[in-house]
Amino acid sequence: MITLYRLLALALFLFIWWAASFAVGPNLVPTPLSTASAALELMRDGKISEPLLSSLTIYFTGYLLAVIVGIPIGMLMGGIRDLGRTLDIYVSALMATPRVAFIPLIILFLGLGPEAKIAVVFLGAVIPILIGTYSGILNSDAELIEMARSMGATRSQIYWRIMLPGALGFVVMGLRIGATIGLINTVVAELYTAASGLGGLLALYGNTFQMARYFVVVLALALIGGLVSQGLRALEAWSGRWRVTAGN
């Protein structure tokens, strides 16, 4: 049923798009059809596959690094209370700072190549992942901890068996926010450092008024975001499977 509704919503969206292109003229907003043909053309010429691959490489490399760094630091900060208390104000400050503000600094250190772009993605994604992990551990259930203590659990047993598994939902939430910010930062990095990848194509087609091609790039980015977010939603469902009644 939901699938049907979703298809209807898609049809409605395409109609509005189509109507908009009529209203403002296809030079500014290309019709869905001409966008589709532009997509086919770009794929045939291989003009989009190389930038797509380059963007995906930057995105996933930066994101993976953010996961590898963010989760363990969050775990350490949650596990060692004094370390957490010492660092958490700085982490929050970093969360509140638009991390694209660091781009000039990153360029200074890493240049304009892929390393700088990966660093921008990493910086965007790592903070929410770190904070998700840390606050998940801080939010662990005091009653369960006391229960474990009453059974003679050691501090490390309490950490690994109660606090960390209890934090999983928060960790996954951090991963989702990190993935979103990571994708945004991928495009931002490609626009602000040496133009390349999908961000580079956006700039190229946008500045030269090739609107159909421009729209293809936008849709490609939406598709990446949608797929990654679906994947993480599956992870979230798995991590919360004990909440769902079997058979539902």
Added chain:
Amino acid sequence: MSPAPSVIVSSVSKTFQRAKDLAPVEALKDVSLDLPANSFVTLLGPSGCGKTTLLRMINGLIQPDSGRVLVFGEPPKPGPRIGFVFQSFRLVPWLTVRNNVGFGLSLQGIDKAERNDRVEYYLKLVGLSRFADVYPHELSGGMKQRAALARALATEPEILLMDEPFASLDAQVRELMQMEMMRLWSARRGIVLFVTHSVDEAIIMADRIVLMGPRPGRIVETIEVPLPRPRWNDDIKMQRDYVELRQYLWNRIRDMVVRDPSSDFYVGET
């Protein structure tokens, strides 16, 4: 020579500091209590009389400010020899019933084969074998508490501390759980220290009732329950001893509550 009591609490006091502008709470003042082997003792009293504090102290979760607690001749340490059953069940939500029951055993590092055997045994004992592989949220309140009980029993403790274990269950389930508990206890004796607000529950379950009073938390009176066991066959609540004891305890508790300035039912000194 009679054996020394397994649990000795001698002149224990405990005060909790609260936020700056609030007066500290004297949770326990000069409390002494012995629990002989294989005794079923209920701690009865109104809110704020330090029942839970005493339980946590016997478990070794908290230390007294003064006085001392000895369990089997030593200061208590939380672990498999002392089981704890909480009012709020405290099952680990992401573990199946089976793994919840085996939680204490896995903490001890008991190998999987033995752990499974014991878990099966205790699941069967509390009637939860069919639910071994479901998650706690799928269980009713009564079943959750059975699971928590099985978890506490699985480490085969010599002392079982129960903190208002049936207080959040509805009235019928509560009575059934009381019978269940007595059946379990008569099959496998040990020391049970059972905290309750309910006069009926205190009488039905106990060999001995320790009546506590609030602010400061203290022991007011200790009463041996003269009723014969088993108590779940005939309707014990009709017996004269039962009715008189109930009346007496109820009057004592009411007096304490109406004289407690911080209770809702305070009527002033009369």
